[in-house]
Amino acid sequence: MASRAVWMGGALTTVLLMSGCNPTEANKEQSSGDNTAAAESKDVSLLNVSYDVSRDFYKEYNPLFTSTYQAQHPDSKVDIKQSHGGASKQALSVANGLQADVVTLNQESDMNMLVEKGLVKPDWRQAFPNNAVPYRTTMVLLVRNGNPKKIKDWNDLARPDVEVVMPNPKTSGTARYAFLGAYGAGLHQFKESVDSPTQTNDFIKKILSNVVTYDNGARAATTSFTQRGLGDVLITTENEAHLVATQHAKGKVEIVYPSYSVNIDNPVAIVSAVTDKKGSTAAATAYLKALWDKPAQELMAKMYLRPSDKEVLAAHASTLKDIQTFEPVAVFGEWDSIMNKFFVDGALFDKLAVKTEK
Numbered sequence: 001m002a003s004r005a006v007w008m009g010g011a012l013t014t015v016l017l018m019s020g021c022n023p024t025e026a027n028k029e030q031s032s033g034d035n036t037a038a039a040e041s042k043d044v045s046l047l048n049v050s051y052d053v054s055r056d057f058y059k060e061y062n063p064l065f066t067s068t069y070q071a072q073h074p075d076s077k078v079d080i081k082q083s084h085g086g087a088s089k090q091a092l093s094v095a096n097g098l099q100a101d102v103v104t105l106n107q108e109s110d111m112n113m114l115v116e117k118g119l120v121k122p123d124w125r126q127a128f129p130n131n132a133v134p135y136r137t138t139m140v141l142l143v144r145n146g147n148p149k150k151i152k153d154w155n156d157l158a159r160p161d162v163e164v165v166m167p168n169p170k171t172s173g174t175a176r177y178a179f180l181g182a183y184g185a186g187l188h189q190f191k192e193s194v195d196s197p198t199q200t201n202d203f204i205k206k207i208l209s210n211v212v213t214y215d216n217g218a219r220a221a222t223t224s225f226t227q228r229g230l231g232d233v234l235i236t237t238e239n240e241a242h243l244v245a246t247q248h249a250k251g252k253v254e255i256v257y258p259s260y261s262v263n264i265d266n267p268v269a270i271v272s273a274v275t276d277k278k279g280s281t282a283a284a285t286a287y288l289k290a291l292w293d294k295p296a297q298e299l300m301a302k303m304y305l306r307p308s309d310k311e312v313l314a315a316h317a318s319t320l321k322d323i324q325t326f327e328p329v330a331v332f333g334e335w336d337s338i339m340n341k342f343f344v345d346g347a348l349f350d351k352l353a354v355k356t357e358k
Contacts, residue, residue: 043078044076044078044278045081046078046080046102046280046283046284047081047101047102048080048081048082048102048287049100050082050084050103050105051106051173051174051217051218053219053222053236054104055084055219057299058082058104060299060303061296061299064296065078065080065287065290066078066079066080069283076283078287083100085216086167086168086173087107087110088170088173089217090103090105091110091114094119095113099274099278100274101274102270102288104266105267106177107267107335111267112336114271119271119272120272120273121269124270125267127285128268129292130292131265132267132269133265133266134266134292135291135300135306136265137237137306138181138238139177139181139237139264140255140258140261141235141241141255142235142236142244142255143254143255144254145251147254147256149232153185154185154186154207154258155185155189157182158203158210160206162232162233163211163233164207164212164235165212165230166215167214167217167220168214168216169214171216172215174236174240175214176342176343179343180338181258181261183197183342184326185258185259186204189203190203194331201348205354208353211353221234226252226253237264238255238304238305239304239305241304242319260324260326261324263325269288270285271284294312297309300312301315301316306320
């Protein structure tokens with residue numbers, strides 16, 4: 001195992017580069033030209049590169065998978081390593097050489113970038129059920145206990161007396177969904193189209209003017225809100241909000257569900273350019289495929305993620321509330337268009353994220 005420093009989006013991030021199978025051992029095992037089969041039968045280490053707030057789920061999922069895998073493959077052992085951070089920073093790390101076997105992300109555009117780099121196969125959506133999306137989530141609001149600012153919906157975030165905490169949309173997929181959730185709510189409230197969003201742009205400008213910190217990732221934003229005491233409201237994912245409210249800051253915060261929010265798909269894929277060389281494709285495939293098994297789907301719901309299994313989702317309706325959501329691509333167009341319109345340098349986010357005098 002070696003470390004490498006990678007410069008991404010203005011932040012110096014140290015990432016783990018996990019080596020594949022030992023070349024000496026691989027040469028010893030090679031026989032009759034069947035190198036791949038020999039490699040697949042040996043012990044394997046998988047690196048799952050994921051976004052910030054998925055860490056709690058995969059911390060529980062990994063031992064669940066390894067116990068099942070080793071029972072089915074008694075002559076092999078699998079070791080799962082994790083790397084977490086802002087989603088786009090993580091995807092860029094893989095593009096820059098981080099030897100991920102699988103990527104479990106929260107935005108299709110990051111996956112498309114890895115396809116363009118030749119690391120993920122173009123048909124990654126067809127490799128697993130539900131277009132390779134094992135679970136979904138949405139954006140909610142986390143406020144201080146007792147909700148002292150009486151925050152009930154997105155429009156309260158535009159008030160001059162409210163301070164907002166969110167990650168940075170330049171590095172975090174969660175932050176992009178936070179922005180799109182608020183923007184879509186504005187279009188919905190003002191009955192505007194994305195082509196002429198006059199009132200919506202003014203609304204979002206007021207919200208962004210209230211942001212007191214843009215952290216690199218969603219978990220860092222959670223830390224700023226819960227431990228550093230910044231802000232009156234944190235814009236975060238439903239699963240992160242529940243984990244904070246029930247575990248990390250129990251009794252100190254409470255969740256506010258907006259009346260209208262954004263749907264967040266969480267796609268997964270094999271980094272075939274890495275696994276084909278390592279001989280870890282079969283294990284990586286099994287690792288992702290098991291996400292659709294009942295135990296994993298139940299674990300997702302337990303961790304406040306919305307599983308793709310409708311029966312499991314329905315059984316957890318008391319905690320995973322049925323709220324009105326919209327699909328980003330249905331409102332804003334394909335992800336390439338979303339990125340160009342809102343998040344590239346000089347795009348709408350940069351134009352609206354200007355502090356105004358209160």
